[in-house]
Amino acid sequence: MPLARAQVANASGSNxxxxxxxxxxxxxxxxxxxxxxxxxxxxxxxxxVVPLAxxxxxxxPFFSPAGDWIGFFAEGKLKKIAVEGGAVVTxxxxxLDTGGSWGDDGNIIAALDWRTVLSRIxxxxxxxxxxxxxxxxxxxxxxPQVLPGSQMVLFTASAVSRSGYDNxxxxxxxxxxxxxxxxxxxGFFGRYLDDTTSSSGSGSSGTGHLVYLRDSTAFxxxxxxxxxxxxxxxxxxxxxxxxxxxxxxxxxxxxxGAFVYLAxxxxxxGWPISWVDGAGKAAQPLQAPLGQYxxxxxxxxxxxxxxxxxxxxxxxxxVKDLDRDTPSRLSFLPGLxxxxxxxPNGKSIVFRSDNPAAxxxxxxxSDGSGEAKxxxxxxxxxxxxxxxxxxxxxxxxxxxxxxxxxxxTLPVEADPxxxxxxxxxxxxxxxxxxxxxxxxxxxSPDGRWLVYQSNESxxxxxxxxxxxxxxxxxxxxxxxxxxxxxxxxWSRDGRELLFLTSDxxxxxxxxxxxxxxxxxxxxxxxxxxxxxxxxxxxxNYDITxxxxxxxxxxxxxxxxxxxxxxxxxxxxxxxxxxxxxxxK
Numbered sequence: 001m002p003l004a005r006a007q008v009a010n011a012s013g014s015n016x017x018x019x020x021x022x023x024x025x026x027x028x029x030x031x032x033x034x035x036x037x038x039x040x041x042x043x044x045x046x047x048x049v050v051p052l053a054x055x056x057x058x059x060x061p062f063f064s065p066a067g068d069w070i071g072f073f074a075e076g077k078l079k080k081i082a083v084e085g086g087a088v089v090t091x092x093x094x095x096l097d098t099g100g101s102w103g104d105d106g107n108i109i110a111a112l113d114w115r116t117v118l119s120r121i122x123x124x125x126x127x128x129x130x131x132x133x134x135x136x137x138x139x140x141x142x143x144p145q146v147l148p149g150s151q152m153v154l155f156t157a158s159a160v161s162r163s164g165y166d167n168x169x170x171x172x173x174x175x176x177x178x179x180x181x182x183x184x185x186x187g188f189f190g191r192y193l194d195d196t197t198s199s200s201g202s203g204s205s206g207t208g209h210l211v212y213l214r215d216s217t218a219f220x221x222x223x224x225x226x227x228x229x230x231x232x233x234x235x236x237x238x239x240x241x242x243x244x245x246x247x248x249x250x251x252x253x254x255x256x257g258a259f260v261y262l263a264x265x266x267x268x269x270g271w272p273i274s275w276v277d278g279a280g281k282a283a284q285p286l287q288a289p290l291g292q293y294x295x296x297x298x299x300x301x302x303x304x305x306x307x308x309x310x311x312x313x314x315x316x317x318x319v320k321d322l323d324r325d326t327p328s329r330l331s332f333l334p335g336l337x338x339x340x341x342x343x344p345n346g347k348s349i350v351f352r353s354d355n356p357a358a359x360x361x362x363x364x365x366s367d368g369s370g371e372a373k374x375x376x377x378x379x380x381x382x383x384x385x386x387x388x389x390x391x392x393x394x395x396x397x398x399x400x401x402x403x404x405x406x407x408x409t410l411p412v413e414a415d416p417x418x419x420x421x422x423x424x425x426x427x428x429x430x431x432x433x434x435x436x437x438x439x440x441x442x443x444s445p446d447g448r449w450l451v452y453q454s455n456e457s458x459x460x461x462x463x464x465x466x467x468x469x470x471x472x473x474x475x476x477x478x479x480x481x482x483x484x485x486x487x488x489x490w491s492r493d494g495r496e497l498l499f500l501t502s503d504x505x506x507x508x509x510x511x512x513x514x515x516x517x518x519x520x521x522x523x524x525x526x527x528x529x530x531x532x533x534x535x536x537x538x539x540n541y542d543i544t545x546x547x548x549x550x551x552x553x554x555x556x557x558x559x560x561x562x563x564x565x566x567x568x569x570x571x572x573x574x575x576x577x578x579x580x581x582x583x584k
Contacts, residue, residue, distance in 0.1 A: 016059060016250060017262065017566065020067035023254030025083060027061040027070050028566070036503055039072055041083055044568075052081055054088040057484075057502045060097060060247065064123070065104040071123075073097045075484075076437065076455035078110060078121060091125040095404065095437040095455060098142035099248060103150035111142040111155075115381065115399075118144050118155060120175075132173055132180070143189050143248040147225055151176055154210075156188045156248070159356065165189075165248075166214050172228060181228050184221070187212035189248035192223060195257065195573030207231050209576045213249045216241055218261075220580040235580045259572035263565075271532060273307060276506075276541075276550040278527045283554045287320060287327065294537040295338065296551040299366070300346045302544050305551055306330070306366075308338055308537060315537075317351060319366060330368055335359075338537050341384045342366070344391040348423060350375070350384050361396075363423045375425045382428070385538065386442040387412070388467075395441035395450060398428060406433040407441045407452055409467075432465065440487055440538055443467065445494040449518060453486050453499075462488045462499045464511075464518050480509050480520045487539045491547045498543065499523075504530040506541065506550070529554055 017028040023044070030040045032051065039055035042048065052070075060073045064080075071080045071091075078094040081087075093112065100110035108121045112128060118141050119128035132141050137159045145154040153175060158168035170190035173180045184190070190212040210223035210230065218238040222231035242250040242262040251261035273293050274283035287293065292310030299306070305320045317331040317340055331337040336354040343350065350363050359378035364370065376382060382398045393409045400406030411426035432438050436456040443450060450467045453460055462485040469475045480488070480497055485507065488499040496508045497520065508526040512519050532540045532553040541552035569575070 016061075016247065017252050017260065018061045018063055018070070019252040019254040019258060019260055020063045020083075021065060021255050022067055023256040023258040025063075025067065026252075026260060026566070027063065027083075029058050029061065031503070039070065039081070041070070050085075052085050055079075055081060060099060062100050062102055064102045069102075069123075071100055071102055071108060073100070075459045077458060078108070078112070080123070089125065090458075091123070092121050092128050093455075098140070099144055101144045101146040101153070103146035104148065105150035107150070109144045109146050109153050111140070111144060115139050117141050118153065118173075131175060131178075135180075145191055147192055148194060152225065152228075154183075154190050154192055156190060157182075158188070170210070170212055172225075183210060183223070183228075183230060184212065184234070187214040187219065189213050189243065191249075191251075191253070192225060193220075193253055193573065193576065194255070195576055207582050209580060211237070211576075213241060213243055216243065218249075218251070220576050222580055222582040231582050232580060237576065237579050253572065257571050257573040259569040260566050261569075263567055271553050273305075273551055274554040276527055276529045276531075276552045276554060277548060283529055283552075286551055293553055294540060295340060296540070296542050296553070297340050297342060298542050298544060298551065299342050300344060300545070302546070304346075304366070305542075306340045306342065306349060307551075308340070314354070317349065317364075319349075319368070328368055330364060330366070331372060333362070333372060337362075339383050339385065341387060341394070343423070344387055344389060350387075350394065350423065352381075352383055361425065373423075375423060382408070383538070385440055388443045389445060389447045393443070394425065395431070395443060396428065397439050397441065400430065400433045404435065405437045405439050407431045407438045407450070431467070431469070442488060442490060444490050444513075445492055449513065451480070451488040451490065451497060453488060459484050460486045460502075462486070462497070464497075464520070466516060466518070476516060476518065478518045478520060480511075481507070481523060485523075487541075489539060489541070489543060491543055492545045493547050496547070498526060500531055500541075504532060506531055506552075 025043050027041050029037050031037050036056050039052045039058040040049045058072045058074045062071045069080050073094050076095050078091045080089050096114045098111040100108055102108050106123050109118055117130050117132040120131050121128050138157055140158050141155050143156045153173050156168050157171050165188035168188045169182050170184045171182050194208045207222050207224045209220045211220045217236050218241050219234040220237045221234040224231050240263050253259045273287035273296050275286050276283050294308040297306045308315045309318050314335045317337050318327050319330050320327040333353045333355045339352040341350045348363050349366050353362050360374050361376040362372040362374050364372040380398050382396045384396050386395045392412055395409050397405045398408050408428040409431050410428050413424040439453045441450050441452045449464050451464045462481040464478045466475045481499055484502045485499040496510055498508050506526040507523040509523040510521040541550050543550055
C-alpha cells in the first residue's frame, strides 16, 4: 500500500495502524505536508487516504467491534471519532498510554500510563477502573487485546517499563474472576488471531493462534482460548516486522484473514546526534554512527557531551570529549541508565538506573574514575532533570499521591565518602502536585524559576513558576507555549526559553523577570530542523553555553529512509495453519 511519500508516523512512538474487524478499512497515523500527525482512514477498495479533522497528534488507533468508531490517544487523553469523521469525543485522561482495545461488551480496556495497570473505560466515556494489579517485580501492563466475548484480556507484562520487551511475559486475565495466567515468556505484543474458520469456510479444530514479536520477528503458536492453553510450539512466520518500545508491534489483522504490517527495523535503529543551528543550515554530524541515541546533555563548560546509547539489552551513558572527538562509556550497570544531569561543577553526573538488583538514582564521576554510587532507593521511581545553579537542589519528577507525575526537589549535600564531586540527597520535598501530570522540571540560570511541562489543559503546554514558593501558596504561574509545547529548556544566557512543538520543531520565547513577575514573549521558530521528541527519556536536544547551536536527535537526517509503504497479506490465517499446525 503506497502512501505517496507521506510518512507513516505518530506523535509518541506508539502503535500507528489498525484494521477494521471486517477488513475493509485501515486506520493509520500519517504526518502531512504541514508536519502535523493526524489519524487517516482508507477503504481498501479505494486509493484515497482521508485525514480525520480534529485528530492532531493521534496515535494508537483501534476500531470498535462494529467498525463504526475508531478509538485513539492524543494530548494525554483517550478519544474516539466516527470512521467517517465528525466530532471527537474525549473518554478519559490517558497521560502516557500504551495501547487500547474495544470489547464487544461496550467497554474499552486500555493502559493509560507507562508504569501502570490495565483499566476498563466505558466506550461512552467515564472514570477508568483498574482491572489488573502489578505483581511483585512488575512495572508495566500494556498492549491489551480484549478477546471475543469480552471475558478475557491478552496483555504484555514486564518488569522493565522502557526497554527489553523481548523478555516480557504474554499473559491472560479473566475480567470476571481477576485470575491471571502466563501463556508465554520471551516476547511482546501478543495477539490472538481467531482463525478457526478457513478462507474457504470449512471448520478447523477450534484452536486459533497466538502471534507475538521477538527480535523483529513474528512468531505464532496454536492457542486454545477456551482451555487457556497453548497447543504447540512457537514457530517464526514473518521476519522484519517493525515495532517501537511504546507502541509494540506495527501490525494489525481482521476477521477475514487480512494482515497488514510495517516492515523494517528503522523505528528501533534511531538517528544520529547532530549539530543544529538557528540559521537554517543543514544539520551536521556530531555523533554519526547510527544507533539508539537519546538525551544529549552538554557539560557546564560545553566541552563534553553526555548521551545515552542502546546496547541491545538496555541503555548506557557515554561522554564525548568534543575537542578530541572521542566518546567513552561511563555507566556499566545492567538495564536502563537514563536521565543524565551534570552537577554544576561538571565533576559528576546524576542519573536514573533501572538496574534490576538496585534501581534508583545514582551518581558517577564524569571523568570515568570510580564506580557509580547509589543515592536513593526506588520506593517510588524518580527521574532527575535539573540542578539549581548553586548545586543545592535537584529537581525530579516522581509519582505523587494522586498517582500522577508530580514535581519534587531534593536537598543536595556533599558526601565526604566520595570526595569533592560526591553527593548525598535528602528527602524529596513536593514542589508541585496536581491531579494532572507535571514533567521535565528545569531550573532557570539564576535559580529563581522552574519551567515544566503539564497536561492540565488537555494539551501538553510549557509553564513557569517561581522557586522557591514563598508565603505558603502555590505562587504565580505563567504559560509560555501556545497551542502545544513540550520538553522545555532555558538558554544559558538567561534570555530565552526553548521548547518543542508536537511535530518536533524548536521554538524560542524571550522573557523578562522582575520581582515575582514573569513575562514571556511570543514564541518564534528557532530552527526549521525537526527534532525527535523522545516520549521516554526526556529532552532529545540541548543547547551550547553560547546559545548558538543544539546537539539534537534529528529525525530529518534520515527522513528519506522512513517507511512509506504498508504490506498487506491476504488469506494470512491459512498461512498460519500451514506454518504452525496444531500439535506441532
